[in-house]
Amino acid sequence: MLISDLRKEFYDVILHKHVLLMVAFDVDALCACKILISLFQCDSVHYTLVPVSGQQDLERAFLEHSEQIKHVVLINCGANINLLDVLQPEDDVTFFVCDSHRPIDLVNVYNDTQVKLLLDSTEQLTIPSYEDIFNDEESDSDDSGNESESSQPDKRRRLDEESIVRKLEKKRARRLWEESRQKIIFQYEEFSFYSTSAAYVIYQLAWKLSKDSNDLLWWSIIGLTDQLLSKKIDREKYFLDASELNRHVSRHNRLGQEEDATQQSVNAMKITFNPELQLALYRHWSLFDSICHSSYTACNLRLWTARGFKKLHEFLADMGMPLTQCKQKFTAMDIAYRETFCDSLQNSGKKYGLDQITVPSFYAQFGYKNKFCAFDAVHAASALLESIEKDKVGDANFLEALDALSRVHLDKLECGLEISKRQHKAIVSQIRTLLDMNHVVSAGPFLYAYIQEGTLDVKFFSKANCLALLARFTLEAFVKMSKSKKVKNLPLVMVAPLNFEQGTSLVVGVPPLMELENSPRSLFGRAFEQTAEKTGSRVLHDSFDPSIFALKTEDRSKFFDALVSLLS
Incomplete structure (x- = not known):
């Protein structure tokens, strides 16, 4: 069953219940989880959090908790599988599914009692009609009247010819309906894709509850940015959702304009919306390394060839950036170069086929030192989720990434950035090997x-x-x-x-x-x-x-x- 009124049909239902919260291993799900947990803490909702990496984890987690819990919330998991068939729940168990995976399983769509799908109110779904997929007609009982027919063999021999024709026509209609049904289902399920970010959907709920804040908004921004960097949505979809989030940014960050800025806490979060360079982690790396390990610049400059590497040096020279400055950590660069390199990069980029080097994005700043771009937060959280350190298992990685999204655990975010650098180096090295x-x-x-x-x-x-x-x-x-x-x-x-x-x-x-x-x-x-x-x-x-x-x-x-x- 599709739900658009998240407050009435979802949050008010679970408000005083014990909830099982099952969350997938991706950054968007992490962010949606952070927002929902914040709401639960505001209203003292009891919950049990279980990370699930796949369907087997989902089945195992539900089996372990099914006796105690009757309300289950699934984030970025469950929409595209038949939940009732896979989990075999009791009749009094209700699933609330906030999942960006598409297409949605049709049984989930048309189940009005146990499966509730939390959607963005603006999403337009193309769902086959119920009559084309499900047949509620009871099958004819061929055994009816067997006793009387067996007692009267003469009547059985004189079966009405019209009755036989009707049965044949009914079988033919049933076969044609089955063929049409299979075709419709195939066309509906042929392509898999992603819809609105789960974090964005849950943030809309927080806003309607009047419990949204800059922190919740920031997590929603990270969830949307994860979809962009993972190529789950196209730029047009990203721009539309980012524009909506920017309205909330304006609403939450007007205090400095209306009141004396000195009245704000030094550590108060401030979010801004500005163009961001498509360079991975450049604020926490050297500019040279970031250009070499970012897909947009590395691919357009063809840095796997000697000619491409020479072109990179020409590009940096055209920018007026000395190589010694580019190869040291960004924060250690001379302030004159650090303040002008962004404009220089955009101007010189047009000559080298890098005309789309910038993408609108968001920045969060708290205090004088801590300023992070949403791109960096996504890279760090994603790297922590898939850390390959020997002493950590999946659940530990999940909790580490969950903590890294909080302002009080900046050390974990910094750790995620370092792991992400190693990931990027491994990726570029592997691509060079594959191409060579x-x-x-x-x-x-x-x-x-x-x-x-x-x-x-x-x-x-x-x-x-x-x-x-x-x-x-x-x-x-x-x-x-x-x-x-x-x-x-x-x-x-x-x-x-x-x-x-x-x-x-x-x-x-x-x-x-x-x-x-x-x-x-x-x-x-x-x-x-x-x-x-x-x-x-x-x-x-x-x-x-x-x-x-x-x-x-x-x-x-x-x-x-x-x-x-x-x-x-």
Whole structure:
């Protein structure tokens, strides 16, 4: 059941209940969780928080808590699976689902009692009609009257011919309806994509409850920014939602204009909306390293070639930036260069094909020293979620990332920034290897890349989000390096070792570069499922994103041969 009045149909219902809160492992879900927990604390709502990395975690967590809890909130998980079929809940259990994954499972859409889908009021869904998907008519009982017919064999021989014709017509109509139903469902579920950020939706609830603040607004901004950096939404969708959030920024940050600024606390948060450079972590890194490890600059300048590297030095010279300044930490640069480099970068960027080097974004500042861009916060939180440190498990990483979003745990945010730098270095190093060794190949209907076992920093790519980031970066780099125009319209499938002892690999599919920039929609979810069924490959579709799954390494060859045949 679709819900648009979040206050009346969701929050008022759970206000005095014990709630099981299950949250997926992504930054948008983290932010939505932070906002919702803040609301729960305001109203003394009892809750149990459980991070879930996939469907198996979801089933396990629900089974452990199902006897005590009758109200379950799912954030960025559950919308695109049949919850009643997967979890087998009792009739008095209600699920409230705030999930940006699309398409939504049709059983969830049309269940009016146990599944409540929390949506942005402006979202427009294309849902098949109930009559086209579900048939409530009771099947004819062919056994009725058997006793009387068996006692009168003569009547059975004289069955009415019209009755036989009616039954045949009914069977034919049923078969045609089934064929039409399968076609409609296939068209509805053919592509997977993302909708409005979960953090944005929950923030709308906080606003309607008159309990929003700058902190909640900041978390909503980070959730939206995560969708942009992960290529889950296009720029147009980002600009629309960012414009709405900017209205709240103006509303919450007018105090300094209306009153004496000295009345504000030194540590009060202030959010601003300004253009941001598409350079990863440059405020916490050197300018040179940031340019080399950012997808936009690295791909457009083709920094994997000697010619591209020479072009980078020419670019910096054109900016008037000495190499010694660029290679030291940004905060250690001479103030004259630090204050003018942004304008210089934009002016010189137009000559070098970097005309879209800036994107509107948000900044949060508290105190005199602490100023963070939403881009940096996303990189840090994402890196903490997928930290590969030996002494940490999934739940510990989740809680670490959750804490890093709070102002009181800046040390954890700084730790996340350092991990993110290592991730970016590993990604760029891997892309250089893939391009130099010609390991990105065309399989016909898609591009294919495989990361060998034993590769340096391969552990980073056993994590779904990091592998997806590598895949998108690799696709953009390959398209820029390739002379063929056809590759712009080809998606990429990337495979990386997942568990060497178990002999499994992690597979991720990303849409073509043209679609990533305009309308990110992936066909790999259904294609992967059909291929696995056809070949009998041993796969595990555990991720909430259908375009990410685990595969037995032994089955890789036959699986991809069949995938090529399916998509050709």
